[in-house]
Amino acid sequence: MQTHEIRERFTQHFVKAGHEAVPSASLILDDPNLLFVNAGMVPFKPYFLGQQNPPFPNGKATSIQKCVRTLDIEEVGITTRHNTFFQMAGNFSFGQYFKKGAIEHAWTLLTGSVEDGGYGLDPQRLWVTVYLDDDEAAEIWEQHIGVPAERIQRLGMADNYWSMGIPGPCGPCSEIYYDRGPEYGKEGGPVADDNRYMEIWNLVFMEKERGEGIGKDNFEILGDLPKKNIDTGLGVERVACILQGVDNVYETDLLRPVIEAAEKVTGTVYEDPSTERINDIRFRIIADHSRTAMMIMLDGVTPGNVGRGYILRRLLRRIIRSARLLGAKGRTMELFMNTIMDTMTPSYPEIADNRDRILKAAVAEETAFLRTLESGTHLFEQAASQVKKEGGTTLSGAEAFTLHDTYGFPLDLTLEMAAEAGLEVDRDGFNALMDEQIARAKADSRAKKHGHADLSVYRQFVDEHPTEFTGFEELNSSAKVIGLIRDGEQVSEAAEGEDVEVILDVTPLYAEAGGQLGDRGTIQAGSSLLHVGDVQKIGKKLWVHKATVERGGISLGEDVEAIVDPKWRHAARQAHSATHLIHAALREVLGPTAVQAGSMNKPGYLRFDFNYTEGLNAEQMEAIEKITNEAVDSDWKVNTIETSLEEAKAMGAMALFGENYGDVVRVVEIGGPFSMELCGGTHVAHSSQIGPVSILGESSVGSGVRRIEAYSGLDSFQYLSKERALVEGMATAMKAKPEEVPERVAALTQKLKEAEKTIAELHRKQLLSGVNELLAAAENLDGLSFVHKRLPDGTGAGDLRTLAMEMKSKLGNEAGVIVLVAADDRGRVPFVVATSKPAQEAGHSAKELAGVLGQYISGNGGGKPDMAQGSGSDIGGFEQGVNAIREQLQA
Incomplete structure (x- = not known):
């Protein structure tokens, strides 16, 4: 039975029982305690707490909720029963049925025949657990359902008392387990082996409210909830394992295709899904994280350095690194994302409309991280090698912080690589440095906004x-x-x-x-x-x-x-309203993936950040500016509507990701469907009052984020006036019509490029004309030609390299070492060291010789055995450096 059918059977079972089918809420809810929705009941929490009346006529609901749990990302793939993203199918009763009803509904669906809409599970293979003192639930299972007493086990608070881990609804629970057989472990029920006996459904009897506390069993019970409620959660992925006859959640129809795709691009085989072989774990990481990252991006998150964006970035980077460790040479993200979107679209059709946006964000992150991975891995290996060389076992917090802060290497990746290298990381040292950085940032922010006030x-x-x-x-x-x-x-x-x-x-x-x-x-x-x-x-x-x-x-x-100040307000309203028009124009030109990522507007000026992975071309910029000004010219009335958040979304108003909205929101509508956004700012009464809008340009401000800057109103007019005066001045100087200026400038630019090319070629010829003279002046050190020369001040590093390469070429099969140095007017001393192939074969490395010279001219250099270059600050030490190199060549 495919996963999509498992979902459908669950929903229909409870709809027939009088429950209202509720669509999954977004993974992103306005809850300060949660980064992501982590349980099926989270969207229903206000109804359980009595804060709101449930909007379901029968007081019963059912949903299949998207959930993400990321507390133990490092454990993904090591166990074969846990995913970071999972689908929690649940049924909920708000003051209607309680324990008996919940148990009956679950048992009927699990054991009912496939022909009648059930899952057809063998009742003899089902075990249940109840809370220690929950005699009522135990009696229902034994006396009413007929489960033998020996298959009913009692567990304590840590296992059979449910809460979200934070203050909120809670209560005792009863869990249903499926016996997968002796090949999966020992007998004795869930208390003996929770691998053989797989938990598939948790029935929570929600009747209490918990307070603060730590862990699953160390918190205070504050009292009774207003009503006795039911909250259940069936793990869709786990039921799929059973009904599809596979060993684990990675073998089901949703994730196995990603593993197969990874096999193709890595050339490595996923051998044994039940083992903890490191390669098999990496395959499972790729499959799990690809789905989780895709679903998080579907709900509007983009990779970033804090909060949800950081979790997403971490997942994507673990995919990329795992693929490379398995043998992938090129890029893999497009294949993985397309594969998982194909498997998940039947259950989440909205993926189709967001496919391009998700793909662009994932590929852009891969492109950026591959560069980081290459440089960061090299730096890590150097640091780890030095630690081992000194007999240490711990990478310092300072080293880890430098990798993170300077080179963009995430701490979790440093921890993983350190573990693979047999090292630990001084996390306390890292955290101390990170806290200092955060404190400085907060202090700076307070200074800007609140003058360091408490x-x-x-x-x-x-x-x-x-x-x-x-x-x-x-x-x-x-x-x-x-x-x-x-x-x-x-x-x-x-x-x-x-x-x-x-x-x-x-x-x-x-x-x-x-x-x-x-x-x-x-x-x-x-x-x-x-x-x-x-x-x-x-x-x-x-x-x-x-x-x-x-x-x-x-x-x-x-x-x-x-x-x-009326002038300030008027110009500010113009800029803010123009921001809305540009946002709408962007989406019209670039598509729905170009959504707002931030903005700033003040009188006459605005900047608008949006999620997009590519730079805009001239045609796109022109179209955005044209559509914006057409909207201005249309003189549309600007309407503001106060309504509820849900009604605003139903109207089609855009709610920006990352913003927190109250119960009552303001919808700003310009031109009907052209622009409709939730916004609390001030705006003009008609779009024509914005005045002309002039786009100044666009640029990148981060990974996958672009920025447009523009003038509005009188500032835009003044900008255009200056531009016109500039063009007219250029036209007069060129004795041309204004419309001919671009062509004339292009022609002059081409002539300038050709002239620069000619000058460069003449310079090169002049530079190389002295090569033979330099070679003729070479010292002969027992058959080795040693060229050393201080060239005229002002000779650049590029010229030194050109000369050295030409001399090395002319040496051919003759052993030779070349050392060239110069000085500039800023006190820098560039130098180049080159060695011919016979000299290298004799054991002379340009890289090592550059290091010798650097010691005498207060500098350093690097490179390869045949060519190295660097820079110093003391030209006076050149002759001593030459002497030291001569001694090394003669040793």
């Missing part, structure tokens, strides 16, 4: 006095001063000339958010005037006005008028 100073206001923002409706608002902060401390007043942070109960000034800079404006009270240079948001609730008292003073409790 954020606890704002806590009272965040909790008790959240700011009411009126800036969508008005630019002037009457307000009261409820807080003044100077140098990180609350004060009661501020005098003329002082900088102070002002907290108002009401404000029309926009606080920086969503890429839009905070408003500029004033705070006035009688004759007193404060200039507001920035507005920041604390805890998403509190607006902090960074102001300077320009006249008079300000006191706590004072009534004031908060006023937005």
Whole structure:
């Protein structure tokens, strides 16, 4: 039975029993405790806790939830029952049926005939476990279902009491196991051998709420949930193992094709799926991680250096390295991703619409990492060799940090390679250096935004006095001063000339958010005037006005008028609205894979980052600019709608990955379906008010992320005006029409290139004209020609290399060593050392001789036995270096 059919049978079984089929939630939920959804019940948590009423008419639901668990990535492939990505089929009851109902539903599906929609499992091979004191569940299994008492086992809290590992719903559980037979282990049920007896279904009797704690059995039970609920989880992959007659989850129809693809590109055979041979583990890593990475990318994550992006990057890099260790020579990611997308699309049809985006992101990461892998592996091997040479067993934290920070080599990869080399890594030393770096970054961020203030100073206001923002409706608002902060401390007043942070109960000034800079404006009270240079948001609730008292003073409790600078706001709204149009134009030109990855807009200027793996060409840039300005010219009304997040998504509004949204969201719609996004920023009333938009260019800002910069409104007009003046000036100088300037410039550029080529050739001929003279002046050291010469100051390293290569060529079969050096006006001393083939055969290496010279001119060099080069800083030591080389040649 194929996995897709297993899923379908599960869903239909519970739909027939009155459950509502609920689609899988995204792996990315707005839950601060979870990077990824890790259990089937996670999307239902608010209903179990009584925070929300379940929207299911019968109080029953069923789903097949995508899940990812990444705590033990290093263990993947070592055991044959665990995946980082898995599908958890579950049925849920919210205050309806409880233990008896859950047990009956599970038993009927597992043992029901295939013809009747069941899985057809032999009931004699099923064992169950219950919590130690759960007599009720044990009695249901024995008296009602008919499971013999000897196949019902009791386990403690660590095994049969379920929670998510964090505060939330919990309760005792009953697990169902399948006996795979004596060839898989010893008899005695799950307590004796959980490899032979494979867990396939966990029935959780959700009736309690847990508190803080560590581990599976060290936490406090806070009390009862509002209702007794049922949460079950059937492992789709494990059931597939049984129904497909294979040994493990890597042999099923979903993952085996990836292993077969890996066999083809590596030339290595996956020999025994039950062994722990290192090569077989690598095959399983490739299969598991390919699926997990693909599913994570499907839900909008891109490779990065923090959070979910780092987990994804780590998975992809483990795939790449495993393939290379198995023997792959070229790139493999495209094959692996296409293979896993083919196997998973029947269950997740949305993969088809996202295929190109996923493929581009994965291939781009592979391209970047192959470069990192080559350089990082070489550096690691050098460091590991030195540790072993000195008799050590531990790679220092400093070495690991340098590999990570300077060369982009991830710590987990360093740990893996160290283990393979028989070494450990000083993780404490690494973590200390990493903590220092993070602390510096946080300090820098605080300095930019909060002047090193202790954020606890704002806590009272965040909790008790959240700011009411009126800036969508008005630019002037009457307000009261409820807080003044100077140098990180609350004060009661501020005098003329002082900088102070002002907290108002009401404000029309926009606080920086969503890429839009905070408003500029004033705070006035009688004759007193404060200039507001920035507005920041604390805890998403509190607006902090960074102001300077320009006249008079300000006191706590004072009534004031908060006023937005209208010119600032107008230009800021233009830029922010233009950002929406450019985003829409990008997706129209590049496709749906070009989604926002960040933005910044201020009056007249915007930059927009988006996920894309290739640079844009001139035609694409022109099309994006044209579509954007056509949208401006269309004079579309800009509509803002406040609604729920789910309703906004149903309308087609884009919710940007990585953003946190509340229960009520603002949808900004421009031109109907042309642009519809969730956004809390300020915008123009009609698209024509944006004015012209001029795109300045695009560039790369990271792996798979591009950036477009543009002007809007009057700034765009001024930019175009300057461009026109520049073109007209060039046209006048060239005595040409403006439209002829590009052609004339191209012609002049070509002539310049040809002239530079001619000059370079003349320079080369002039340079090489002295080769014979240099060779004629060579010392004869017992049949070895030794050329050493300080060339005129200003001779570059490239010229030295050209001369050395020409002399080496002319030496032919004659043994010779060439040492050339020069000095430049910046105190650097480039040098080149070359050896002919007969000289190398006599034991003279250019690389070693370069090292000798470097000692005397305060420098160093590197290269190969036939050619080495480097740079020093003390030309005065050249003759001593020559003498040292001469002595070595004569030794």
